[in-house]
Amino acid sequence: xxxxxxxxxxxxxxxxxxxxxxxxxxxxxxxxxxxxxxxxxxxxxxxxxxxxxxxxxxxxxxxxxxxxxxxxxxxxxxxxxxxxxxxxxxxxxxxxxxxxxxxxxxxxxxxxxxxxxxxxxxxxxxxxxxxxxxxxxxxxxxxxxxxxxxxxxxxxxxxxxxxxxxxxxxxxxxxxxxxxxxxxxxxxxxxxxxxxxxxxxxxxxxxxxxxxxxxxxxxxxxxxxxxxxxxxxxxxxxxxxxxxxxxxxxxxxxxxxxxxxxxxxxxxxxxxxxxxxxxxxxxxxxxxxxxxxxxxxxxxxxxxxxxxxxxxxxxxxxxxxxxxxxxxxxxxxxxxxxxxxxxxxxxxxxxxxxxxxxxxxxxxxxxxxxxxxxxxxxxxxxxxxxxxxxxxxxxxxxxxxxxxxxxxxxxxxxxxxxxxxxxxxxxxxxxxxxxxxxxxxxxxxxxxxxxxxxxxxxxxxxxxxxxxxxxxx
Amino acid sequence: xxxxxxxxxxxxxxxxxxxxxxxxxxxxxxxxxxxxxxxxxxxxxxxxxxxxxxxxxxxxxxxxxxxxxxxxxxxxxxxxxxxxxxxxxxxxxxxxxxxxxxxxxxxxxxxxxxxxxxxxxxxxxxxxxxxxxxxxxxxxxxxxxxxxxxxxxxxxxxxxxxxxxxxxxxxxxxxxxxxxxxxxxxxxxxxxxxxxxxxxxxxxxxxxxxxxxxxxxxxxxxxxxxxxxxxxxxxxxxxxxxxxxxxxxxxxxxxxxxxxxxxxxxxxxxxxxxxxxxxxxxxxxxxxxxxxxxxxxxxxxxxxxxxxxxxxxxxxxxxxxxxxxxxxxxxxxxxxxxxxxxxxxxxxxxxxxxxxxxxxxxxxxxxxxxxxxxxxxxxxxxxxxxxxxxxxxxxxxxxxxxxxxxxxxxxxxxxxxxxxxxxxxxxxxxxxxxxxxxxxxxxxxxxxxxxxxxxxxxxxxxxxxxxxxxxxxxxxxxxxxxxxxxxxxxxx
Numbered sequence: 001x002x003x004x005x006x007x008x009x010x011x012x013x014x015x016x017x018x019x020x021x022x023x024x025x026x027x028x029x030x031x032x033x034x035x036x037x038x039x040x041x042x043x044x045x046x047x048x049x050x051x052x053x054x055x056x057x058x059x060x061x062x063x064x065x066x067x068x069x070x071x072x073x074x075x076x077x078x079x080x081x082x083x084x085x086x087x088x089x090x091x092x093x094x095x096x097x098x099x100x101x102x103x104x105x106x107x108x109x110x111x112x113x114x115x116x117x118x119x120x121x122x123x124x125x126x127x128x129x130x131x132x133x134x135x136x137x138x139x140x141x142x143x144x145x146x147x148x149x150x151x152x153x154x155x156x157x158x159x160x161x162x163x164x165x166x167x168x169x170x171x172x173x174x175x176x177x178x179x180x181x182x183x184x185x186x187x188x189x190x191x192x193x194x195x196x197x198x199x200x201x202x203x204x205x206x207x208x209x210x211x212x213x214x215x216x217x218x219x220x221x222x223x224x225x226x227x228x229x230x231x232x233x234x235x236x237x238x239x240x241x242x243x244x245x246x247x248x249x250x251x252x253x254x255x256x257x258x259x260x261x262x263x264x265x266x267x268x269x270x271x272x273x274x275x276x277x278x279x280x281x282x283x284x285x286x287x288x289x290x291x292x293x294x295x296x297x298x299x300x301x302x303x304x305x306x307x308x309x310x311x312x313x314x315x316x317x318x319x320x321x322x323x324x325x326x327x328x329x330x331x332x333x334x335x336x337x338x339x340x341x342x343x344x345x346x347x348x349x350x351x352x353x354x355x356x357x358x359x360x361x362x363x364x365x366x367x368x369x370x371x372x373x374x375x376x377x378x379x380x381x382x383x384x385x386x387x388x389x390x391x392x393x394x395x396x397x398x399x400x401x402x403x404x405x406x407x408x409x410x411x412x413x414x415x416x417x418x419x420x421x422x423x424x425x426x427x428x429x430x431x432x433x434x435x436x437x438x439x440x441x442x443x444x445x446x447x448x449x450x451x452x453x454x455x456x457x458x459x460x461x462x463x464x465x466x467x468x469x470x471x472x473x
Numbered sequence: 474x475x476x477x478x479x480x481x482x483x484x485x486x487x488x489x490x491x492x493x494x495x496x497x498x499x500x501x502x503x504x505x506x507x508x509x510x511x512x513x514x515x516x517x518x519x520x521x522x523x524x525x526x527x528x529x530x531x532x533x534x535x536x537x538x539x540x541x542x543x544x545x546x547x548x549x550x551x552x553x554x555x556x557x558x559x560x561x562x563x564x565x566x567x568x569x570x571x572x573x574x575x576x577x578x579x580x581x582x583x584x585x586x587x588x589x590x591x592x593x594x595x596x597x598x599x600x601x602x603x604x605x606x607x608x609x610x611x612x613x614x615x616x617x618x619x620x621x622x623x624x625x626x627x628x629x630x631x632x633x634x635x636x637x638x639x640x641x642x643x644x645x646x647x648x649x650x651x652x653x654x655x656x657x658x659x660x661x662x663x664x665x666x667x668x669x670x671x672x673x674x675x676x677x678x679x680x681x682x683x684x685x686x687x688x689x690x691x692x693x694x695x696x697x698x699x700x701x702x703x704x705x706x707x708x709x710x711x712x713x714x715x716x717x718x719x720x721x722x723x724x725x726x727x728x729x730x731x732x733x734x735x736x737x738x739x740x741x742x743x744x745x746x747x748x749x750x751x752x753x754x755x756x757x758x759x760x761x762x763x764x765x766x767x768x769x770x771x772x773x774x775x776x777x778x779x780x781x782x783x784x785x786x787x788x789x790x791x792x793x794x795x796x797x798x799x800x801x802x803x804x805x806x807x808x809x810x811x812x813x814x815x816x817x818x819x820x821x822x823x824x825x826x827x828x829x830x831x832x833x834x835x836x837x838x839x840x841x842x843x844x845x846x847x848x849x850x851x852x853x854x855x856x857x858x859x860x861x862x863x864x865x866x867x868x869x870x871x872x873x874x875x876x877x878x879x880x881x882x883x884x885x886x887x888x889x890x891x892x893x894x895x896x897x898x899x900x901x902x903x904x905x906x907x908x909x910x911x912x913x914x915x916x917x918x919x920x921x922x923x924x925x926x927x928x929x930x931x932x933x934x935x936x937x938x939x940x941x942x943x944x945x946x947x948x949x950x951x952x953x954x955x956x957x958x959x960x961x962x963x964x965x
Contacts, residue, residue, distance in 0.1 A: 398658045462541075
């Protein structure tokens with residue numbers, strides 16, 4: 001399809017771009033972050049409306065650069081949901097009140113648009129361009145508290161690690177171009193199905209390309225940036241970074257590895273299994289000793305990336321569905337947990353787990369919500385996190401990856417320890433009396449969305465599972 | 474569709490819990506009454522089940538079945554038969570009585586009763602769920618409130634005990650989850666239905682059965698608890714507040730044994746036979762080792778905790794025998810131990826409330842000072858050590874009889890445990906009730922009405938079953954007979 005015909009299928013992205021410029025212009029007139037926040041929210045809402053009103057595109061768009069199939073529609077939807085909740089959280093974050101609100105929302109909207117392009121990419125070059133766009137916007141957002149020394153450190157780390165892994169990926173892409181003579185994913189898939197290519201050469205290219213995705217998903221050994229960045233970034237951005245790039249990274253892994261390079265399954269299944277085991281074990285073991293809750297959640301999110309990767313390592317239809325469902329549940333519980341952290345840090349002005357002592361007394365609601373999100377992350381039924389883990393385990397058992405399943409089970413038991421540690425401080429320790437501060441309305445809304453999310457997904461997953469089953473590339 | 478009586482029994486406590494959440498936290502009286510009313514309603518309904526139960530029918534009764542997650546064939550499926558009915562009744566009874574005993578909780582009552590009622594729903598669900606997924610959900614729902622109940626209202630080392638309990642049981646049950654998934658994918662019709670899986674038992678190869686059996690064993694053995702997975706139990710029991718100790722000993726430990734009878738044995742018949750000898754050995758270790766360790770304790774609660782380890786050994790031995798008598802003994806032992814250990818924990822609580830110590834060496838001569846208490850403590854201790862005429866004797870005797878039929882030497886060793894048990898219970902009675910009165914306790918008050926109210930029903934049951942065991946056996950016998958026939962065991 002040519003460019004003009006394609007335009008109507010990317011209205012959601014166009015809306016985000018337009019509104020982001022509008023927010024910038026409005027920022028010159030209004031300094032009130034809530035007005036700008038509401039404008040950004042409506043942008044996301046409108047984009048979502050257009051995304052789900054239109055059918056998936058009949059074929060590739062923009063001369064095969066993009067494809068808006070039901071798969072990318074799903075991941076675009078997740079991205080918009082994530083952006084929506086993150087904007088709500090941002091509107092209630094104490095440190096952002098006077099700092100360039102217009103630029104802040106501008107960047108979030110653009111980052112969301114970048115992810116939407118990324119998950120729809122059908123060409124390795126398009127992947128690279130939108131990946132870089134995401135990296136740049138995220139990098140500025142991370143350093144948004146620019147007076148803060150941790151923020152500068154984390155932005156620098158993110159930038160250098162990101163540039164490093166992008167360079168490796170670019171090398172992989174050029175290698176792939178050398179083999180196939182094209183960067184178009186559907187053509188690559190066609191060439192592979194014909195055969196007669198050197199599988200080891202293709203595999204080498206894939207391993208290099210994997211580096212870029214692994215960075216976004218924080219998979220071992222490209223996970224080192226996560227803890228510092230999570231700690232240094234403003235908490236709403238931490239929430240964003242912990243979810244949105246993972247949506248993009250896993251969507252790409254699914255599209256590139258399970259769709260385009262599906263004929264090489266045997267080759268990378270073992271590699272994914274290994275990375276999955278390393279990622280979840282490293283994440284969980286290091287999380288145990290953390291004292292800062294943002295760092296702890298950073299390691300926990302690394303561990304969750306490991307669980308999601310199980311679905312990809314298995315590579316069966318159930319595995320793919322499990323991974324896709326996991327990302328969906330993970331979005332709710334992780335964003336919810338960060339919303340609670342913003343709320344609690346508004347009054348205790350600290351992210352140390354020890355300062356959460358007796359939190360239930362001061363802020364009974366946010367304490368309860370945080371406990372629920374942590375239990376969901378720990379995989380306790382009937383919350384969403386349990387069902388996600390259940391499906392991932394199911395995929396592993398079905399494909400007879402028993403060792404992987406057993407290691408994942410042991411990891412889940414370890415993970416319970418550090419989630420329960422936070423809950424222990426919240427409910428079991430004696431409170432240090434401090435005044436609670438009122439909860440901003442947007443934060444309440446964010447909590448409401450995420451909490452009802454983990455309960456509904458956990459108790460009545462039927463519609464979501466049906467939706468996921470119907471996805472195709 | 475008929476009145477969903479099982480759902481009502483299971484979810485009435487949860488409904489009560491949600492109502493408790495709406496009551497202002499200063500209105501402690503109303504919170505207590507609400508909790509009491511809802512647990513009592515659940516108890517009444519389960520008593521109704523005892524009346525309406527059809528003895529001649531060995532299939533599931535009062536079944537409810539609704540599609541829940543059709544994508545992976547998960548059903549909301551409940552039902553009771555002779556195996557689960559007794560334990561369901563026990564759970565509702567203890568939930569109600571321990572709720573009355575909880576009226577003494579003096580801080581954060583609103584949270585306490587909410588968690589308590591949530592715990593009740595989880596426990597009840599375990600005994601009626603017939604879908605493995607649902608079973609697992611209820612199984613895990615028990616953990617979270619239990620963690621908080623021990624961790625917030627417990628003794629000095631409550632946090633350690635709570636997290637140890639939580640991680641031990643979760644680690645065990647995660648393996649069980651893998652086992653559940655393995656069964657699902659191995660079954661020809663891809664089902665989580667316990668009954669359908671049991672009917673398809675013969676399609677599973679022995680090697681597969683053994684692996685899955687081990688996975689389930691790890692989940693259940695932690696709960697029973699079987700040596701060497703028992704170390705969470707003394708910590709949790711000692712630190713938990715009295716009503717929670719009652720539920721821990723009375724109900725939670727039964728979940729493991731019930732799991733063997735409901736899931737492991739019927740579904741994995743070949744593996745069950747394969748592990749029979751192992752079960753017998755573990756049973757004997759539990760009985761003798763538990764009794765020896767109990768004897769060495771100076772903490773009253775710890776002594777009863779280890780006596781639980783010892784008593785649950787009889788369940789293992791009875792199951793290992795593959796005889797009808799042994800199975801009957803094992804199931805009845807679970808019921809009896811729930812009643813007796815529950816009462817003993819209530820009695821320890823009575824003493825602790827007055828003396829604020831559980832050190833057995835610090836008491837003495839209380840027999841004359843608090844005669845009613847002394848009488849009750851003696852009766853329940855005798856029941857626990859297996860005095861004929863009281864409930865404990867019947868089930869232990871049947872377990873041993875069944876065990877002797879299959880494993881003579883191991884059973885002979887196990888009988889030693891009975892002697893040690895008698896030893897430490899009588900030694901305990903001597904230290905607490907007899908001898909010169911410790912002057913410190915000269916003002917100790919005897920048992921009060923509320924405490925008496927919680928103990929009386931339990932006392933009646935202990936005596937009734939002791940004198941006329943058929944009262945309980947007639948419920949469980951037909952179902953166990955069918956199970957034994959399917960397993961190819963001896964109808965002895």
